[in-house]
Amino acid sequence: MDVFISVDMEGIAGITTMRHILRGTDDYPRSRLLMTDEANAAVSGAFEGGAKRVVVSDSHGDMGNLLPDRLDRRSELVSGTPKLPWSMLTGIGPDFAVALFIGYHAGGGVEAAVMDHTFTGYFFDVRVNDDQWNETHLNAALAGSFGVPVGLVTGDDKCCEQAKRLKGVRTVAVKQGIGRHVATSLSPQVAHERIRRAALEATRTANEALVFRPKPPFGLEVDMISTSCTELAALAPGTQRTGPRTVRFEAKTVQEMIQTLLAWMYLARHAAPQYKVD
Ligand SMILES: [Zn+2]
Incomplete structure:
Protein backbone atom coordinates (compact mmCIF):
# COMPACT_ATOMS: atom_id res chain seq x y z
CA MET A 1 0.00 0.00 0.00
CA ASP A 2 1.32 3.45 -0.99
CA VAL A 3 0.71 6.49 1.22
CA PHE A 4 1.10 10.12 0.12
CA ILE A 5 1.89 12.77 2.76
CA SER A 6 1.67 16.51 1.98
CA VAL A 7 3.37 18.66 4.63
CA ASP A 8 2.83 22.41 5.04
CA MET A 9 4.44 24.54 7.75
CA GLU A 10 1.86 26.98 9.18
CA GLY A 11 0.00 24.19 10.97
CA ILE A 12 3.01 22.57 12.65
CA ALA A 13 3.08 22.54 16.49
CA GLY A 14 4.97 25.50 17.95
CA ILE A 15 4.82 27.63 14.78
CA THR A 16 2.86 30.89 14.90
CA THR A 17 4.66 33.83 13.23
CA MET A 18 5.89 34.88 9.81
CA ARG A 19 9.40 34.83 11.26
CA HIS A 20 8.94 31.12 11.83
CA ILE A 21 7.96 30.28 8.27
CA LEU A 22 9.99 32.53 5.95
CA ARG A 23 13.39 31.59 4.57
CA GLY A 24 16.11 33.97 5.71
CA THR A 25 14.85 34.68 9.23
CA ASP A 26 16.63 33.58 12.41
CA ASP A 27 13.73 31.31 13.42
CA TYR A 28 13.28 29.52 10.08
CA PRO A 29 16.01 26.84 10.48
CA ARG A 30 14.34 25.67 13.70
CA SER A 31 10.97 25.47 11.93
CA ARG A 32 12.46 23.20 9.28
CA LEU A 33 13.41 20.80 12.06
CA LEU A 34 9.94 20.96 13.62
CA MET A 35 8.31 20.42 10.21
CA THR A 36 10.59 17.48 9.37
CA ASP A 37 10.02 15.83 12.75
CA GLU A 38 6.25 16.18 12.40
CA ALA A 39 6.46 14.67 8.90
CA ASN A 40 8.47 11.80 10.40
CA ALA A 41 5.72 11.15 12.96
CA ALA A 42 3.23 10.71 10.10
CA VAL A 43 5.68 8.53 8.12
CA SER A 44 6.19 6.25 11.15
CA GLY A 45 2.46 5.93 11.66
CA ALA A 46 1.89 5.14 7.99
CA PHE A 47 4.45 2.32 8.03
CA GLU A 48 3.04 0.95 11.28
CA GLY A 49 -0.41 1.05 9.68
CA GLY A 50 0.72 -1.15 6.78
CA ALA A 51 2.26 1.20 4.19
CA LYS A 52 4.87 -0.35 1.92
CA ARG A 53 5.86 2.95 0.28
CA VAL A 54 5.51 6.49 1.66
CA VAL A 55 6.04 9.60 -0.48
CA VAL A 56 6.35 12.94 1.33
CA SER A 57 5.59 16.15 -0.57
CA ASP A 58 7.12 19.38 0.74
CA SER A 59 4.14 21.74 0.53
CA HIS A 60 5.25 25.09 1.94
CA GLY A 61 6.57 28.24 0.28
CA ASP A 62 9.30 27.31 -2.18
CA MET A 63 8.68 23.63 -1.37
CA GLY A 64 12.24 23.10 -0.16
CA ASN A 65 11.86 23.15 3.62
CA LEU A 66 12.00 19.51 4.72
CA LEU A 67 15.50 18.35 5.60
CA PRO A 68 16.22 15.32 3.36
CA ASP A 69 18.90 13.89 5.66
CA ARG A 70 16.62 14.08 8.69
CA LEU A 71 13.51 12.69 7.00
CA ASP A 72 12.69 9.05 7.79
CA ARG A 73 14.97 7.05 5.51
CA ARG A 74 12.14 4.71 4.50
CA SER A 75 10.27 7.61 2.81
CA GLU A 76 10.82 9.39 -0.51
CA LEU A 77 10.69 13.19 -0.83
CA VAL A 78 9.11 15.39 -3.51
CA SER A 79 10.60 18.90 -3.33
CA GLY A 80 11.72 21.73 -5.60
CA THR A 81 10.27 24.83 -7.14
CA PRO A 82 8.05 25.62 -8.99
CA LYS A 83 6.55 22.28 -7.98
CA LEU A 84 4.24 21.62 -10.92
CA PRO A 85 1.81 20.46 -12.13
CA TRP A 86 0.04 20.02 -8.79
CA SER A 87 1.95 22.25 -6.36
CA MET A 88 1.39 20.78 -2.86
CA LEU A 89 0.32 17.39 -4.28
CA THR A 90 2.90 16.98 -7.05
CA GLY A 91 3.83 13.29 -7.10
CA ILE A 92 0.32 12.01 -6.33
CA GLY A 93 -1.31 9.45 -8.60
CA PRO A 94 -3.83 6.62 -8.66
CA ASP A 95 -1.45 4.15 -6.95
CA PHE A 96 -1.81 5.80 -3.54
CA ALA A 97 -4.29 4.25 -1.11
CA VAL A 98 -4.64 7.33 1.07
CA ALA A 99 -3.31 10.89 1.45
CA LEU A 100 -2.42 12.56 4.76
CA PHE A 101 -2.26 16.37 5.09
CA ILE A 102 0.12 17.48 7.87
CA GLY A 103 0.77 21.04 9.11
CA TYR A 104 -2.16 22.50 7.16
CA HIS A 105 -3.91 25.80 8.00
CA ALA A 106 -7.32 27.44 7.70
CA GLY A 107 -8.38 29.33 4.56
CA GLY A 108 -8.07 33.06 4.11
CA GLY A 109 -10.50 35.08 6.22
CA VAL A 110 -10.88 32.75 9.20
CA GLU A 111 -10.73 34.50 12.57
CA ALA A 112 -8.22 33.32 15.20
CA ALA A 113 -6.61 30.88 12.76
CA VAL A 114 -2.82 30.72 12.59
CA MET A 115 -1.66 32.41 9.36
CA ASP A 116 -4.98 31.89 7.57
CA HIS A 117 -4.65 32.10 3.78
CA THR A 118 -5.57 30.15 0.67
CA PHE A 119 -2.50 29.36 -1.44
CA THR A 120 -1.21 32.93 -1.23
CA GLY A 121 -1.74 36.21 0.56
CA TYR A 122 -2.84 37.92 -2.65
CA PHE A 123 -5.90 35.68 -3.01
CA PHE A 124 -8.37 37.44 -0.71
CA ASP A 125 -11.13 34.85 -1.12
CA VAL A 126 -11.41 31.58 -3.07
CA ARG A 127 -14.84 30.15 -3.90
CA VAL A 128 -16.04 27.08 -5.73
CA ASN A 129 -19.70 27.20 -6.79
CA ASP A 130 -20.16 30.08 -4.30
CA ASP A 131 -18.73 28.14 -1.32
CA GLN A 132 -15.49 29.19 0.35
CA TRP A 133 -12.84 26.51 -0.24
CA ASN A 134 -9.44 26.32 1.42
CA GLU A 135 -6.28 24.38 0.57
CA THR A 136 -7.53 21.27 2.36
CA HIS A 137 -10.70 21.19 0.22
CA LEU A 138 -8.94 21.99 -3.06
CA ASN A 139 -6.18 19.44 -2.49
CA ALA A 140 -8.68 16.82 -1.27
CA ALA A 141 -10.67 17.28 -4.49
CA LEU A 142 -7.43 16.95 -6.49
CA ALA A 143 -6.50 13.77 -4.60
CA GLY A 144 -10.07 12.60 -5.23
CA SER A 145 -9.63 13.13 -8.97
CA PHE A 146 -6.99 10.35 -8.78
CA GLY A 147 -9.31 8.21 -6.63
CA VAL A 148 -7.28 8.90 -3.46
CA PRO A 149 -9.12 9.67 -0.17
CA VAL A 150 -7.75 11.98 2.52
CA GLY A 151 -7.41 10.05 5.77
CA LEU A 152 -5.93 12.66 8.09
CA VAL A 153 -5.66 16.46 8.36
CA THR A 154 -3.53 18.11 11.06
CA GLY A 155 -3.08 21.80 11.89
CA ASP A 156 -4.68 24.27 14.25
CA ASP A 157 -8.24 23.91 15.57
CA LYS A 158 -9.72 26.12 12.79
CA CYS A 159 -8.03 24.07 10.07
CA CYS A 160 -9.43 20.89 11.65
CA GLU A 161 -12.90 22.44 11.85
CA GLN A 162 -12.82 23.36 8.14
CA ALA A 163 -11.60 19.85 7.23
CA LYS A 164 -14.99 18.47 8.32
CA ARG A 165 -16.26 19.12 4.78
CA LEU A 166 -14.47 15.81 4.06
CA LYS A 167 -16.80 13.20 5.48
CA GLY A 168 -15.21 10.83 7.99
CA VAL A 169 -11.77 12.45 7.90
CA ARG A 170 -9.56 12.17 11.01
CA THR A 171 -8.07 15.38 12.38
CA VAL A 172 -5.41 16.23 14.94
CA ALA A 173 -5.40 19.81 16.27
CA VAL A 174 -1.85 20.52 17.42
CA LYS A 175 -2.67 24.08 18.52
CA GLN A 176 -5.60 26.33 19.36
CA GLY A 177 -5.56 29.59 17.43
CA ILE A 178 -6.04 32.75 19.47
CA GLY A 179 -5.07 35.27 16.79
CA ARG A 180 -3.50 35.24 13.34
CA HIS A 181 -0.05 34.94 14.91
CA VAL A 182 -0.93 33.64 18.36
CA ALA A 183 -1.81 30.12 19.49
CA THR A 184 -1.63 27.74 22.41
CA SER A 185 0.36 24.80 21.09
CA LEU A 186 0.94 21.24 22.19
CA SER A 187 4.54 20.35 22.83
CA PRO A 188 6.01 19.02 19.55
CA GLN A 189 6.66 15.66 21.24
CA VAL A 190 3.00 15.31 22.22
CA ALA A 191 1.91 16.42 18.73
CA HIS A 192 4.19 13.79 17.18
CA GLU A 193 2.68 11.03 19.27
CA ARG A 194 -0.90 12.03 18.36
CA ILE A 195 -0.03 12.38 14.68
CA ARG A 196 1.76 9.04 14.60
CA ARG A 197 -1.26 7.29 16.09
CA ALA A 198 -3.72 9.05 13.77
CA ALA A 199 -1.56 8.31 10.70
CA LEU A 200 -1.42 4.66 11.75
CA GLU A 201 -5.24 4.48 12.00
CA ALA A 202 -5.76 6.43 8.77
CA THR A 203 -3.47 4.02 6.92
CA ARG A 204 -4.87 0.89 8.54
CA THR A 205 -8.41 1.90 7.56
CA ALA A 206 -7.52 3.46 4.18
CA ASN A 207 -9.89 1.19 2.26
CA GLU A 208 -12.86 2.48 4.29
CA ALA A 209 -12.03 6.17 3.73
CA LEU A 210 -14.35 8.19 1.50
CA VAL A 211 -12.92 9.78 -1.63
CA PHE A 212 -13.88 13.49 -1.89
CA ARG A 213 -15.50 13.76 -5.33
CA PRO A 214 -17.49 17.00 -5.64
CA LYS A 215 -19.78 17.12 -8.67
CA PRO A 216 -18.72 19.14 -11.74
CA PRO A 217 -18.96 21.74 -13.18
ZN1 LIG B 1 2.65 27.07 3.92
Whole structure:
Protein backbone atom coordinates (compact mmCIF):
# COMPACT_ATOMS: atom_id res chain seq x y z
CA MET A 1 0.00 0.00 0.00
CA ASP A 2 1.32 3.45 -0.99
CA VAL A 3 0.71 6.49 1.22
CA PHE A 4 1.10 10.12 0.12
CA ILE A 5 1.89 12.77 2.76
CA SER A 6 1.67 16.51 1.98
CA VAL A 7 3.37 18.66 4.63
CA ASP A 8 2.83 22.41 5.04
CA MET A 9 4.44 24.54 7.75
CA GLU A 10 1.86 26.98 9.18
CA GLY A 11 0.00 24.19 10.97
CA ILE A 12 3.01 22.57 12.65
CA ALA A 13 3.08 22.54 16.49
CA GLY A 14 4.97 25.50 17.95
CA ILE A 15 4.82 27.63 14.78
CA THR A 16 2.86 30.89 14.90
CA THR A 17 4.66 33.83 13.23
CA MET A 18 5.89 34.88 9.81
CA ARG A 19 9.40 34.83 11.26
CA HIS A 20 8.94 31.12 11.83
CA ILE A 21 7.96 30.28 8.27
CA LEU A 22 9.99 32.53 5.95
CA ARG A 23 13.39 31.59 4.57
CA GLY A 24 16.11 33.97 5.71
CA THR A 25 14.85 34.68 9.23
CA ASP A 26 16.63 33.58 12.41
CA ASP A 27 13.73 31.31 13.42
CA TYR A 28 13.28 29.52 10.08
CA PRO A 29 16.01 26.84 10.48
CA ARG A 30 14.34 25.67 13.70
CA SER A 31 10.97 25.47 11.93
CA ARG A 32 12.46 23.20 9.28
CA LEU A 33 13.41 20.80 12.06
CA LEU A 34 9.94 20.96 13.62
CA MET A 35 8.31 20.42 10.21
CA THR A 36 10.59 17.48 9.37
CA ASP A 37 10.02 15.83 12.75
CA GLU A 38 6.25 16.18 12.40
CA ALA A 39 6.46 14.67 8.90
CA ASN A 40 8.47 11.80 10.40
CA ALA A 41 5.72 11.15 12.96
CA ALA A 42 3.23 10.71 10.10
CA VAL A 43 5.68 8.53 8.12
CA SER A 44 6.19 6.25 11.15
CA GLY A 45 2.46 5.93 11.66
CA ALA A 46 1.89 5.14 7.99
CA PHE A 47 4.45 2.32 8.03
CA GLU A 48 3.04 0.95 11.28
CA GLY A 49 -0.41 1.05 9.68
CA GLY A 50 0.72 -1.15 6.78
CA ALA A 51 2.26 1.20 4.19
CA LYS A 52 4.87 -0.35 1.92
CA ARG A 53 5.86 2.95 0.28
CA VAL A 54 5.51 6.49 1.66
CA VAL A 55 6.04 9.60 -0.48
CA VAL A 56 6.35 12.94 1.33
CA SER A 57 5.59 16.15 -0.57
CA ASP A 58 7.12 19.38 0.74
CA SER A 59 4.14 21.74 0.53
CA HIS A 60 5.25 25.09 1.94
CA GLY A 61 6.57 28.24 0.28
CA ASP A 62 9.30 27.31 -2.18
CA MET A 63 8.68 23.63 -1.37
CA GLY A 64 12.24 23.10 -0.16
CA ASN A 65 11.86 23.15 3.62
CA LEU A 66 12.00 19.51 4.72
CA LEU A 67 15.50 18.35 5.60
CA PRO A 68 16.22 15.32 3.36
CA ASP A 69 18.90 13.89 5.66
CA ARG A 70 16.62 14.08 8.69
CA LEU A 71 13.51 12.69 7.00
CA ASP A 72 12.69 9.05 7.79
CA ARG A 73 14.97 7.05 5.51
CA ARG A 74 12.14 4.71 4.50
CA SER A 75 10.27 7.61 2.81
CA GLU A 76 10.82 9.39 -0.51
CA LEU A 77 10.69 13.19 -0.83
CA VAL A 78 9.11 15.39 -3.51
CA SER A 79 10.60 18.90 -3.33
CA GLY A 80 11.72 21.73 -5.60
CA THR A 81 10.27 24.83 -7.14
CA PRO A 82 8.05 25.62 -8.99
CA LYS A 83 6.55 22.28 -7.98
CA LEU A 84 4.24 21.62 -10.92
CA PRO A 85 1.81 20.46 -12.13
CA TRP A 86 0.04 20.02 -8.79
CA SER A 87 1.95 22.25 -6.36
CA MET A 88 1.39 20.78 -2.86
CA LEU A 89 0.32 17.39 -4.28
CA THR A 90 2.90 16.98 -7.05
CA GLY A 91 3.83 13.29 -7.10
CA ILE A 92 0.32 12.01 -6.33
CA GLY A 93 -1.31 9.45 -8.60
CA PRO A 94 -3.83 6.62 -8.66
CA ASP A 95 -1.45 4.15 -6.95
CA PHE A 96 -1.81 5.80 -3.54
CA ALA A 97 -4.29 4.25 -1.11
CA VAL A 98 -4.64 7.33 1.07
CA ALA A 99 -3.31 10.89 1.45
CA LEU A 100 -2.42 12.56 4.76
CA PHE A 101 -2.26 16.37 5.09
CA ILE A 102 0.12 17.48 7.87
CA GLY A 103 0.77 21.04 9.11
CA TYR A 104 -2.16 22.50 7.16
CA HIS A 105 -3.91 25.80 8.00
CA ALA A 106 -7.32 27.44 7.70
CA GLY A 107 -8.38 29.33 4.56
CA GLY A 108 -8.07 33.06 4.11
CA GLY A 109 -10.50 35.08 6.22
CA VAL A 110 -10.88 32.75 9.20
CA GLU A 111 -10.73 34.50 12.57
CA ALA A 112 -8.22 33.32 15.20
CA ALA A 113 -6.61 30.88 12.76
CA VAL A 114 -2.82 30.72 12.59
CA MET A 115 -1.66 32.41 9.36
CA ASP A 116 -4.98 31.89 7.57
CA HIS A 117 -4.65 32.10 3.78
CA THR A 118 -5.57 30.15 0.67
CA PHE A 119 -2.50 29.36 -1.44
CA THR A 120 -1.21 32.93 -1.23
CA GLY A 121 -1.74 36.21 0.56
CA TYR A 122 -2.84 37.92 -2.65
CA PHE A 123 -5.90 35.68 -3.01
CA PHE A 124 -8.37 37.44 -0.71
CA ASP A 125 -11.13 34.85 -1.12
CA VAL A 126 -11.41 31.58 -3.07
CA ARG A 127 -14.84 30.15 -3.90
CA VAL A 128 -16.04 27.08 -5.73
CA ASN A 129 -19.70 27.20 -6.79
CA ASP A 130 -20.16 30.08 -4.30
CA ASP A 131 -18.73 28.14 -1.32
CA GLN A 132 -15.49 29.19 0.35
CA TRP A 133 -12.84 26.51 -0.24
CA ASN A 134 -9.44 26.32 1.42
CA GLU A 135 -6.28 24.38 0.57
CA THR A 136 -7.53 21.27 2.36
CA HIS A 137 -10.70 21.19 0.22
CA LEU A 138 -8.94 21.99 -3.06
CA ASN A 139 -6.18 19.44 -2.49
CA ALA A 140 -8.68 16.82 -1.27
CA ALA A 141 -10.67 17.28 -4.49
CA LEU A 142 -7.43 16.95 -6.49
CA ALA A 143 -6.50 13.77 -4.60
CA GLY A 144 -10.07 12.60 -5.23
CA SER A 145 -9.63 13.13 -8.97
CA PHE A 146 -6.99 10.35 -8.78
CA GLY A 147 -9.31 8.21 -6.63
CA VAL A 148 -7.28 8.90 -3.46
CA PRO A 149 -9.12 9.67 -0.17
CA VAL A 150 -7.75 11.98 2.52
CA GLY A 151 -7.41 10.05 5.77
CA LEU A 152 -5.93 12.66 8.09
CA VAL A 153 -5.66 16.46 8.36
CA THR A 154 -3.53 18.11 11.06
CA GLY A 155 -3.08 21.80 11.89
CA ASP A 156 -4.68 24.27 14.25
CA ASP A 157 -8.24 23.91 15.57
CA LYS A 158 -9.72 26.12 12.79
CA CYS A 159 -8.03 24.07 10.07
CA CYS A 160 -9.43 20.89 11.65
CA GLU A 161 -12.90 22.44 11.85
CA GLN A 162 -12.82 23.36 8.14
CA ALA A 163 -11.60 19.85 7.23
CA LYS A 164 -14.99 18.47 8.32
CA ARG A 165 -16.26 19.12 4.78
CA LEU A 166 -14.47 15.81 4.06
CA LYS A 167 -16.80 13.20 5.48
CA GLY A 168 -15.21 10.83 7.99
CA VAL A 169 -11.77 12.45 7.90
CA ARG A 170 -9.56 12.17 11.01
CA THR A 171 -8.07 15.38 12.38
CA VAL A 172 -5.41 16.23 14.94
CA ALA A 173 -5.40 19.81 16.27
CA VAL A 174 -1.85 20.52 17.42
CA LYS A 175 -2.67 24.08 18.52
CA GLN A 176 -5.60 26.33 19.36
CA GLY A 177 -5.56 29.59 17.43
CA ILE A 178 -6.04 32.75 19.47
CA GLY A 179 -5.07 35.27 16.79
CA ARG A 180 -3.50 35.24 13.34
CA HIS A 181 -0.05 34.94 14.91
CA VAL A 182 -0.93 33.64 18.36
CA ALA A 183 -1.81 30.12 19.49
CA THR A 184 -1.63 27.74 22.41
CA SER A 185 0.36 24.80 21.09
CA LEU A 186 0.94 21.24 22.19
CA SER A 187 4.54 20.35 22.83
CA PRO A 188 6.01 19.02 19.55
CA GLN A 189 6.66 15.66 21.24
CA VAL A 190 3.00 15.31 22.22
CA ALA A 191 1.91 16.42 18.73
CA HIS A 192 4.19 13.79 17.18
CA GLU A 193 2.68 11.03 19.27
CA ARG A 194 -0.90 12.03 18.36
CA ILE A 195 -0.03 12.38 14.68
CA ARG A 196 1.76 9.04 14.60
CA ARG A 197 -1.26 7.29 16.09
CA ALA A 198 -3.72 9.05 13.77
CA ALA A 199 -1.56 8.31 10.70
CA LEU A 200 -1.42 4.66 11.75
CA GLU A 201 -5.24 4.48 12.00
CA ALA A 202 -5.76 6.43 8.77
CA THR A 203 -3.47 4.02 6.92
CA ARG A 204 -4.87 0.89 8.54
CA THR A 205 -8.41 1.90 7.56
CA ALA A 206 -7.52 3.46 4.18
CA ASN A 207 -9.89 1.19 2.26
CA GLU A 208 -12.86 2.48 4.29
CA ALA A 209 -12.03 6.17 3.73
CA LEU A 210 -14.35 8.19 1.50
CA VAL A 211 -12.92 9.78 -1.63
CA PHE A 212 -13.88 13.49 -1.89
CA ARG A 213 -15.50 13.76 -5.33
CA PRO A 214 -17.49 17.00 -5.64
CA LYS A 215 -19.78 17.12 -8.67
CA PRO A 216 -18.72 19.14 -11.74
CA PRO A 217 -18.96 21.74 -13.18
CA PHE A 218 -16.89 23.99 -10.94
CA GLY A 219 -17.39 27.75 -11.00
CA LEU A 220 -14.03 28.88 -9.63
CA GLU A 221 -13.92 32.46 -8.41
CA VAL A 222 -11.11 34.37 -6.71
CA ASP A 223 -11.19 37.87 -5.25
CA MET A 224 -7.66 39.26 -5.48
CA ILE A 225 -6.22 41.85 -3.16
CA SER A 226 -5.55 44.40 -5.91
CA THR A 227 -6.74 45.41 -9.36
CA SER A 228 -3.17 44.89 -10.67
CA CYS A 229 -3.15 41.25 -9.58
CA THR A 230 -6.59 40.83 -11.17
CA GLU A 231 -5.47 42.30 -14.51
CA LEU A 232 -2.63 39.79 -14.68
CA ALA A 233 -4.74 36.77 -13.67
CA ALA A 234 -7.35 37.72 -16.28
CA LEU A 235 -4.74 37.03 -19.01
CA ALA A 236 -5.20 33.27 -18.51
CA PRO A 237 -7.22 31.88 -21.44
CA GLY A 238 -10.86 31.20 -20.54
CA THR A 239 -10.75 33.50 -17.52
CA GLN A 240 -13.47 36.13 -17.14
CA ARG A 241 -12.92 39.24 -15.07
CA THR A 242 -16.26 39.52 -13.33
CA GLY A 243 -15.39 42.44 -11.05
CA PRO A 244 -12.61 44.95 -10.44
CA ARG A 245 -10.85 42.44 -8.22
CA THR A 246 -12.56 39.18 -9.21
CA VAL A 247 -11.74 36.50 -11.78
CA ARG A 248 -13.86 33.50 -12.70
CA PHE A 249 -13.34 30.27 -14.62
CA GLU A 250 -15.84 27.54 -15.46
CA ALA A 251 -13.98 24.25 -15.02
CA LYS A 252 -15.27 20.90 -16.23
CA THR A 253 -12.87 18.93 -14.04
CA VAL A 254 -11.09 19.37 -10.72
CA GLN A 255 -7.71 19.13 -12.43
CA GLU A 256 -8.61 21.94 -14.85
CA MET A 257 -9.77 24.03 -11.87
CA ILE A 258 -6.54 23.52 -9.92
CA GLN A 259 -4.36 24.31 -12.94
CA THR A 260 -6.32 27.54 -13.51
CA LEU A 261 -5.89 28.51 -9.87
CA LEU A 262 -2.14 27.90 -10.09
CA ALA A 263 -1.90 29.86 -13.37
CA TRP A 264 -3.67 32.81 -11.68
CA MET A 265 -1.29 32.56 -8.75
CA TYR A 266 1.84 32.65 -10.90
CA LEU A 267 0.53 35.42 -13.16
CA ALA A 268 -0.63 37.64 -10.27
CA ARG A 269 2.59 37.12 -8.34
CA HIS A 270 4.22 39.69 -10.63
CA ALA A 271 2.13 42.48 -9.02
CA ALA A 272 1.83 41.00 -5.52
CA PRO A 273 3.05 42.81 -2.44
CA GLN A 274 5.90 41.09 -0.60
CA TYR A 275 5.49 39.69 2.91
CA LYS A 276 7.00 41.80 5.63
CA VAL A 277 8.52 40.11 8.67
CA ASP A 278 8.16 41.88 11.99
ZN1 LIG B 1 2.65 27.07 3.92
